[in-house]
Amino acid sequence: MDPIRESLLKKSHQAKLERRGRLLGLFCISLIVVVVAAIFYFVASRGLATFYHDKINLWDFLTKQAWNPGTKDSHGIPEVGALPMIVGSFLVTIFAALVATPFAIGAAIFMTEISPRRGMQILKPVTELLVGIPSVVYGFIGLTVVVPVIRYLFGGTGFGILAGTFVLFVMILPTVTSMSVDALRAVPRHYREASLALGATRWQTIYKVVLRSSLPGLLTAIVFGMARAFGEALAVQMVIGNAALLPHNLVSPASTLTSILTMGIGNTIMGSLENNALWSLALILLLMSLVFNLLIRLIGRKGALKP
Structure with missing residues (x-):
């Protein structure tokens, strides 16, 4: 073969590097997909065992309120009602989002529209500091602090939904604020002009x-903060009281x-009803x-479709 033609048909070093990079990227994406699928399969297989192995009605x-997997009711059915925990999770998440949203959007407006220089000098470092604080510190x-104040003002033990709301409010505030700032900055300047x-x-x-104009981005920030609050474990466990009862007030x-998961998962035997019920909570x-x-x-897709 003609040497010139052979050199033209031969792949260059840059082409080989690009191919290797594509293969490496494909491998990493495939690994992530496999890990996520394995997590879903593991949690689902353990969580569904409560229903198909222990014969608990979904x-x-x-909907039941009694949570005591080690005992049975008068009909011989184990007391594994998850309604109090589900209601408690949604209440602290929704209330924390309702309290955090005005503060987060107000801080974002101050940093982007009213006083960008001072806002970035003061609020941005404070926000970044709040992100780095461990949840156990919160x-x-x-x-x-929060529980004694609530006990003094409202009576009772001080533990409950209200204490969890205040703690989660401070925890999700930096997330919602930073994402709101990005959403406001994404609005074109000529809109304002x-x-x-x-x-x-x-x-x-x-x-x-x-x-x-930034409403889709702001909604995304709020939902992202709610997802952060819904999955928080340690900080909420320390202030909510950990009573598996349907809350009658805040x-x-x-x-x-x-x-309930963090308290009980280490005190059960793998494969038992108590353990399977906790895995069902993890599946939820x-x-x-x-x-x-x-x-x-x-929300992001609808926002992207807007002109």
Whole structure:
């Protein structure tokens, strides 16, 4: 073969490196998919054993209020009602998101629209500091500060949904704030300039133009913060009271899916009803995390379709 033709047909060194890079990327993606699928399979196989091995009715598991897997009721059915934990998880998540959202959006507006230089100099380092604090520190502060204050103001033990709400509010505030800042910065500058050119004030521009244009991003930040709050375990466990009872008010001891899991998973025997019931709680937690991620993708896709 002609040497010139052979050199032209031969793959270059850059082409070989690109092919190796593609293969390496494909291997990493495949590994991630396999790991995620293995986690889902492991949790699902353990969690579903409560229903197909121990013969627990799914509806009873989701709606009954008694949680004591070691005992049986008058009909001989184990008391594995997960409703108190499900309600507790949703209550602290929703309340924490409701409290954190105004503060997060307000801080984001200050950092992007009102005083960007001062906001970045003051609020951004504070936000980054809050992200780096371990969850056990939040739980300890809640145990020594929040719980006594609630006990003094409202009576009772101080443990409950309200204490968990305040702790989770501080924990998810940096996440929602940073994502809200990114959403507000993504609004094109000419939107603001056009609004001001038409005679709108700065506050009218922020409210009617900037916030409405960044609404998908802000909703994504809120849902992401809710997903963070829903999966938090240690800090909530330290302040919520860990009573597997349906909460009747915000200051009565309650529990969440994560608090019951962290308390009981190390004290059960693998394969027993008690252990399988805890894995069923873990399966619910995993499915709810999947729902939150699907909501984030759905909101992001709708926001991307806007002109």
